Amino acid sequence: MKNIFRIYKRDMKKLFTNYVAIIIILALSILPSLYAWFNIKASWDPYGSTNGIKVAIVNKDKGYRFNNMELKIGDEMVSELKKNNSIGWVFTNEIDASYGVSHGKYYASIVITEDFSKNLTSFLNKNPKKPELIYSVNEKSNAIAPKITDKGASTLQQTVSENFVKTVNGVIFENFNKIGVEVENQKPNLIKLISIVSDLNNNMENIEILVDKFYNGSLTLDQFIGKIQTNVPVMEETVKSAIEVGNQSKKFIEEGKETIETVSPYIKESLEFARDTAVEASNLIDSILNSTSGNETAKILNTIETLLKATDSKIISIYEKIDKINNLVQNPTLNEVSAQLKDISTGIKSQISTVQELIVASEKGDELAQNTLMKLKNDINQVIEFINEKIDSFDNEFKPALTDVIEKLSTIADNSLKMLNDLNSDMPTITNLLSLADEGATLGSEKLKEFKDALPEIKESLSKVNDKISVLNDDEKINSLIELLKTNPDSAKTFISTPVELVQNSLYKIPNYGSAMSPFYTVLAIWVGTLILSSILTVEVHEFEGERPLKSYEKFFGKYLFFFTIAVTQGLIVAIGDKYLLGCYVVDVKLFIALAALTATVFSMIVYSLVSVLGNVGKALGVILLVLQVAASGGTFPIEVTPPFFQAINPYLPFTYAIGAMREAVAGAVVTNLRRDITKLLLFFIVFLLIGVLLKKPLDKIVEKFNDKFKESGLSE
Structure with a gap:
């Protein structure tokens, strides 16, 4: 151990007693940093400066006159683009755009065709034609720029599509709204129809009694005719009024069918939205279970509460819409789905209360109970499972139930009108019979019998009409249908054009691209620095004069300390x-600075061991490892998008864990991830330390001969 530190002190003494050595070592210390700093600064905010990427816009749209309205969609698109600074839009002609793209003046061009407005309205024709945007891009000019211009082109296409859908749906829902207002105005007539048919049905019993009494001799013919003729005009007026109102009822029921049918996709999309928000809440609970950071836990719990409230709100909206439809005509399937959704809503409210209690505990610094979190996750997963089940069975169960409601309403209208028309066709017969009776009693009982025989059929027809139309004898059901038809056209068209709102939740937000890339460039600079050290500084150790030869491990550790x-x-x-x-x-x-020091320690051991044991071959291996790690560490692109070879070697590279650890320091540490990365780095340190210590002595002579032979070539110092 003493000789190890003697070697280190000797190297340090040589450094500080030679000003040239000091200058070189200072340069070696700073040079790798420049590599990182220049790259980080150059990529600081590339996507915030895309207005410098020039894209030519050519508007050739001639416009189109549609329903007495002049459409110039091309001009509207140009007007909107002039307000958009995300890309450097240049408005020019077709010749300049074509030349500019091919010669690198513009990165891309978008041409709005001459018949753009005309084709946009062709959806009303038998053979509609989609309008076209001609997008041309020079992919030779830059690797990244085409991706940015692609995004600009697709955004423009999406904007046009959304506005188109919004406009078309606006017209549809405005007409539905007008129908709803008309139905509301006709509501008294509808109620009158129901009342008239009911009164007529009730009076038929009295008419039948009068006919029977006369036929049996209880009344004279004059008395019978007088009483019957009093009721016939009422019957004729009643039937005609009923037919008129019935036609109006059939009209608004038929027109309302399409509105009810639009509820079906709305409910399915709402179920998918509710499921997606619940899935995101469930995933966030996993991040709490894997984290011990109190501040982050409180934020995540607040996000979960927001997501659960959004899910509950959507569930409530769905069953309220189902209840309104079901009030018109009762359907068992709709009743069952509504009841299940109400139970789910109650469960979600309980989950929200649990989350609120966890938020309070987290803010106090209390440790969250794992069993409570797991139960919450299981409850949310049950909600997700239920919604998925309803989505999967939607087309087989729910849509047929809606269709049943629509068909019943239509059947009511059709049957009512048929019965009323049949009754109306019988009225001339009744009138003729009474006229004949009034002309003379000579017709006697023969004609009276004909009239008496016809009454049961008339009574039966009228009774059927009364039974069918009485279904609508409920003010709440009529109001529900009117409310569906009177849906606000502005809110409805906006919802249909963009039915899903993306709520973005950034757990570990980094404000700029340069900071996000700093872990990669910092780790890369440290590795480059160790390679430069191995290339300029010698790993050979000279013996101390007059003393015993140094042992291989003393040479290894003594030089490594420097x-x-x-x-x-x-x-x-x-x-x-x-x-x-x-x-x-x-x-x-x-933590960031400490990890940089740890990374430098591990990397210096790896490169030093390779060079110390293998000499120039070790230096070559260090460069090879650099190339592989730049491609396979996931420092730039996600490792999942790289070829299979790079994905396979990723777990065995020190870059992978050095970059991962530094990302934890930059964006906020998840302790389990940080512990894993540091453990892996220390494992690399130990492995290469053992390689150096164990192989230094056996390979020294072989490497020395290899290097001497290479020097003989005159190509090496």
Whole structure:
């Protein structure tokens, strides 16, 4: 042990007694930092400066006159783009755009075709044609720029699509709203129809009694005709009014069918939204179970509460809509689904209360009970399982139930009108019979019998009409149908065009791209620094004069201490510079600096061991490891998008864990992840320490001969 420190002291003494050595070591200490700092600064906020990426816009749209309305969609798109500064839009002609893209003046171009507005309205034709945006991109100019311009083009396409859907649905729902207002105005006539048919049905009994009495000789013919003729005009007026109101009822029921049918996709989309928010809440509970950070736990619990409230709100909206439809015509399936959703809503409210209690406990610093968190997660998963079941069975169970409601309403209208028309067609027969009776009693009992025989059929028809139409004899059901038809067109068209609102929740937010990349570039700089040290500084150790020969492990550790000192200095300089020179965002600065020192220690042991044991071959291996780790560490692109080879070697590279540990310091540490990364780094240190100690002596002579032979070539110093 004494000789190890003597070797280290000798190297340090040589350093501080030679000003050239001091200058070189200072340069070696700072040089790797420049590599990291320049790269971090250059990539500080690349996606915040995309307005410098020029994209040519060519508007050739001639416009189109549609329903006495002049449409110029191209001009509207250009007007909107002029307000958008996310990309450097350049408005020009087709010749300049084509030349500019091919010669690198523009990264891309978007041409709005001449018939864009015309084709946008062709959906009303038998053979609709989609409008086109001609997007041209020069992929040779830059690897990343085309991805940014692609996003701009797709955003433009999405904006046009959303506005189109919003406009079309606006027209539809405005018409539905007008129908709803008309139905509301006709509500007294509808009620009158129901009342008229009911009164007529009740009076038929009295008419039948009168006919029977006369036929049996209880009344004279004059008395019978006088009383019957008093009721016939009422019957004729009643039937005609009933047919008129019935036609109006059939009209608004048929027009309302389409509105009810739009509820089906709304309910399915709402179920999917409720499921997705519940899934996100469940996933966040996992992050609490794996974390011990009190501040982060409170934030996550608040997010879970918000997600559960959103889920409950959507569930309530669904069963309220189902209840309104079901009030028109009762359906067992709709009743069952509504009851289940109400039970689910009650359960979610209980879960929200549990989360609120956990928030209070977390803010007080109390330790959260694991069994409570697990029960909460299980309860949420049951909600998710129920919703998934309803989504899976939606088309087989729920849609047929809605169809049944619609068909029953339509059947009511059809049957009512058929019965009323049949009755109306019988009225001339009744009138003719009475006229004949009034002309003379000579017709006698023969004609009276014909009239008497016809009455049961008339009575039966009228009774059926009364039974069918009485279903609507409920003010609440009529109001429910009117409310569906009178849906606000502005809110409805906005919902249909964008039915899902994305609620983004960033758990570990980093404000800029440069700070997010600082772990990768810092780790890369530290490795580069150790490679430079191994290339410039010697790993050979000279014997002390007049003393016993040094042992191999003494040489190994004695020289390593010098490498370790310079490597840690390099790591500290780059980490401190990241924070205080560049201003990188770092949640835990002390941890970040300590991890830089740990990374430098591990990397210096790896590279030093390779060079000490294998000489120039070790230096080559250090470079090979650098190349592999840049590609396979997941420092830039997610490792999941790289080829299988790089995914396979990723777990066996020190970069993977050094970058992972530094990311924990930059964005906020999850203790389990940080502990895993540090453990892996220490394992690499131990493995290469053993390689150096155990193989140093056996391979010394072989490596020495190899190096001497290489020097003989005159190609090496």
